[in-house]
Amino acid sequence: MGSGGLWWRVAWRNLWRNSHRTWVTASGLAFGFFAAVVMVGLTDGMTAELVENGTRLMLGQVQVHASDYLPERNMHRTIGAYDGVDVDALLERIENHPEVEHAAPRLFGGGLLSSGEQTKAGLLLGLDPDRESRVTTLLSTVIAGRLPESGAAEVLIGEEMARQLAVDVGDELVVVAPAADGSMGNDLYTVAGLFRTGTPGVDANYAVLQLSDLQSLMAMDPGRIHEVVATVSNSRETPRIAGSLAGSLREHPVSLDVKSWTELRPELSEAVALMDSMNFVIVLIIFAMAIFGVANTMLIGSFERRREFAVVQALGTTSGAVSLTVICEGIILGILSLTVGALVTWPVMVWWHNTPPDLSSWFEGFEWSGAQWRPILRVEYSLDAPLISAVALLFTTVFAALYPAWKATRVPPADALADR
Amino acid sequence: MSEIAVRTDDVWKIYPQEPFPVEAVRGLTLTIESGDFVAMAGPSGSGKTTVLNLLGGLTDATRGRIWIGDRELTGMSGKERARLRLERIGFVFQAYNLLPVLTALENAEFTLLLRGVPAAERHAKVLELFHEIGLEGLADRHPGKLSGGQQQRVAVARAVVGDPALVLADEPTANLDSGTSASLLDTMERLNREHGTTFVFSTHDPRVMERARRLITLVDGRIEADDRRAPARA
Numbered sequence: 001m002g003s004g005g006l007w008w009r010v011a012w013r014n015l016w017r018n019s020h021r022t023w024v025t026a027s028g029l030a031f032g033f034f035a036a037v038v039m040v041g042l043t044d045g046m047t048a049e050l051v052e053n054g055t056r057l058m059l060g061q062v063q064v065h066a067s068d069y070l071p072e073r074n075m076h077r078t079i080g081a082y083d084g085v086d087v088d089a090l091l092e093r094i095e096n097h098p099e100v101e102h103a104a105p106r107l108f109g110g111g112l113l114s115s116g117e118q119t120k121a122g123l124l125l126g127l128d129p130d131r132e133s134r135v136t137t138l139l140s141t142v143i144a145g146r147l148p149e150s151g152a153a154e155v156l157i158g159e160e161m162a163r164q165l166a167v168d169v170g171d172e173l174v175v176v177a178p179a180a181d182g183s184m185g186n187d188l189y190t191v192a193g194l195f196r197t198g199t200p201g202v203d204a205n206y207a208v209l210q211l212s213d214l215q216s217l218m219a220m221d222p223g224r225i226h227e228v229v230a231t232v233s234n235s236r237e238t239p240r241i242a243g244s245l246a247g248s249l250r251e252h253p254v255s256l257d258v259k260s261w262t263e264l265r266p267e268l269s270e271a272v273a274l275m276d277s278m279n280f281v282i283v284l285i286i287f288a289m290a291i292f293g294v295a296n297t298m299l300i301g302s303f304e305r306r307r308e309f310a311v312v313q314a315l316g317t318t319s320g321a322v323s324l325t326v327i328c329e330g331i332i333l334g335i336l337s338l339t340v341g342a343l344v345t346w347p348v349m350v351w352w353h354n355t356p357p358d359l360s361s362w363f364e365g366f367e368w369s370g371a372q373w374r375p376i377l378r379v380e381y382s383l384d385a386p387l388i389s390a391v392a393l394l395f396t397t398v399f400a401a402l403y404p405a406w407k408a409t410r411v412p413p414a415d416a417l418a419d420r
Numbered sequence: 421m422s423e424i425a426v427r428t429d430d431v432w433k434i435y436p437q438e439p440f441p442v443e444a445v446r447g448l449t450l451t452i453e454s455g456d457f458v459a460m461a462g463p464s465g466s467g468k469t470t471v472l473n474l475l476g477g478l479t480d481a482t483r484g485r486i487w488i489g490d491r492e493l494t495g496m497s498g499k500e501r502a503r504l505r506l507e508r509i510g511f512v513f514q515a516y517n518l519l520p521v522l523t524a525l526e527n528a529e530f531t532l533l534l535r536g537v538p539a540a541e542r543h544a545k546v547l548e549l550f551h552e553i554g555l556e557g558l559a560d561r562h563p564g565k566l567s568g569g570q571q572q573r574v575a576v577a578r579a580v581v582g583d584p585a586l587v588l589a590d591e592p593t594a595n596l597d598s599g600t601s602a603s604l605l606d607t608m609e610r611l612n613r614e615h616g617t618t619f620v621f622s623t624h625d626p627r628v629m630e631r632a633r634r635l636i637t638l639v640d641g642r643i644e645a646d647d648r649r650a651p652a653r654a
């Protein structure tokens with residue numbers, strides 16, 4: 001062993017000279033680590049909830065349109081323009097991307113819905129219910145009746161729209177909508193079911209039809225859709241995946257535009273960035289507080305040993321090496337605290353993540369930022385939070401050791417030896 | 421003519437203090453030959469500790485120059501001084517000052533470790549020295565489990581193990597009873613005789629002074645008397 005090993009050995013043994021002090025300090029740091037990981041986990045949980053709430057109902061994570069469709073959403077600018085596309089082939093192609101999970105086609109229209117004396121403007125959404133169910137949760141919010149069936153001229157409407165139109169499941173509705181050929185399409189539909197998403201704008205304004213039904217109402221061929229909505233395997237990575245998907249669709253004969261939810265809902269993505277920076281602040285505050293406590297403890301410890309520092313200097317140790325022992329102590333303390341912290345934090349996080357405390361008995365769900373929130377204290381764990389916290393913890397102990405280390409060499413050896 | 425271990429030229433140490441600065445050492449000019457066995461006596465406050473600290477580079481001279489062998493200590497950087505101490509100077513203190521977290525062996529081999537001497541060589545050297553000075557079987561004890569005399573012998577072993585040109589000992593026997601003092605001096609004398617190590621030690625004890633081959637008496641930071649004589653044998 002060289003003299004490097006000596007300092008580690010001395011530092012290690014010095015830590016155990018006052019084992020109470022070491023354990024108290026290590027526990028404090030371990031708790032700091034725990035708190036940081038849990039707090040970050042909670043905000044990550046909220047972020048994930050926020051993103052899911054904002055995307056899972058209707059938005060999806062990735063949307064594909066004709067490149068000129070957004071932002072006007074002009075009805076004629078379907079994918080492949082007037083010729084349309086081979087929808088199944090396009091969906092297959094999109095789903096073939098390794099990071100895309102599911103894809104579903106959509107067609108949008110606007111029109112008037114009326115029943116008896118009641119008439120209401122509404123948004124018409126034509127979709128493939130099987131596919132749509134794999135991509136968004138919209139169709140799972142049905143509270144009465146069932147989904148519209150293919151070729152049956154059925155419609156699914158929001159609960160609030162049904163109330164305003166005074167219709168119920170089984171009643172008939174007239175839908176009038178401008179069609180692609182300039183005419184006004186109109187047809188009679190049966191209300192197959194009602195949905196309640198909890199989001200008033202959706203519940204009052206949306207009417208869902210089979211894709212083929214809306215195509216024929218709007219005088220469009222079966223190859224004409226406005227949008228393909230898709231889910232990805234890792235929602236946090238959506239912008240990258242969207243880029244990669246766009247790359248893989250570049251040779252598609254029809255010009256396509258791929259957008260991730262972060263572009264479609266920039267305010268949501270800003271909220272996520274805000275939460276992420278909050279994580280940083282949390283970790284910063286926790287460990288900034290810890291620095292002073294640890295520095296104080298180490299300062300006391302090194303003050304008690306100033307005579308020993310003087311002795312080793314008299315024996316030929318440089319002041320740099322004396323500082324090094326104090327820093328070694330800090331590093332060992334950090335590793336010890338980290339080990340304790342990880343051993344406590346890991347099972348708690350796994351348990352919490354798998355069985356998040358459900359506060360439904362105390363709070364109802366609430367609506368915020370246009371989405372329905374579940375009263376669940378969810379934690380997410382990524383490798384980031386523990387990694388960042390671990391780095392912060394080690395940094396804390398090393399940083400906390402710097403001042404005591406510097407202090408240890410400030411005392412002239414002659415004075416320390418004379419206890420001056 | 422023998423080699424020079426230490427030389428000082430008009431060394432002053434003045435502590436800036438209110439209301440009057442303390443002149444702890446006043447114009448010390450001194451030459452100590454290699455292999456000598458020197459005691460430094462004088463009343464309390466006469467400057468013995470300060471002189472030893474100056475010679476070891478643990479405190480800076482206010483004025484004057486100091487050489488250890490052929491190397492000038494005054495004007496060296498802290499790092500150079502540490503190196504010089506490591507290679508040429510051993511220290512023994514009144515309060516033993518062993519590192520409590522290290523065993524007797526680890527304490528004694530400390531400077532060898534700093535010099536990067538391989539473990540086998542270190543251990544052999546320390547154990548041989550322990551055998552020589554009556555510390556056999558105590559290598560693995562921590563200082564807390566050793567008597568004062570034993571601790572001080574470990575400290576002497578630590579000071580001489582690296583074959584320094586000079587060992588500085590500030591009242592090494594002050595905490596020991598007279599029997600233990602005498603045997604520690606035997607040890608030091610023997611190391612002096614057999615290894616040629618130069619010893620400079622301060623003391624208040626007339627029986628310790630008697631054992632020196634040269635006795636320097638300080639009063640008020642000046643050399644009052646400097647006697648070379650044949651030491652009395654214990």
Ligand SMILES: Nc1ncnc2c1ncn2[C@@H]1O[C@H](COP(=O)(O)OP(=O)(O)OP(=O)(O)O)[C@@H](O)[C@H]1O
Binds near residue numbers: 443467469471
């Ligand atoms: N750091 C310091 N600051 C101020 N004065 C000091 C300092 N160190 C020593 N002195 C003074 O210098 C003088 C010499 O002190 P020193 O410790 O060298 O004496 P000494 O001969 O070793 O005494 P003793 O026999 O009591 O150990 C004393 O007057 C002491 O008070």
Ligand SMILES: [Mg+2]
Binds near residue numbers: 590
């Ligand atoms: Mg003294």
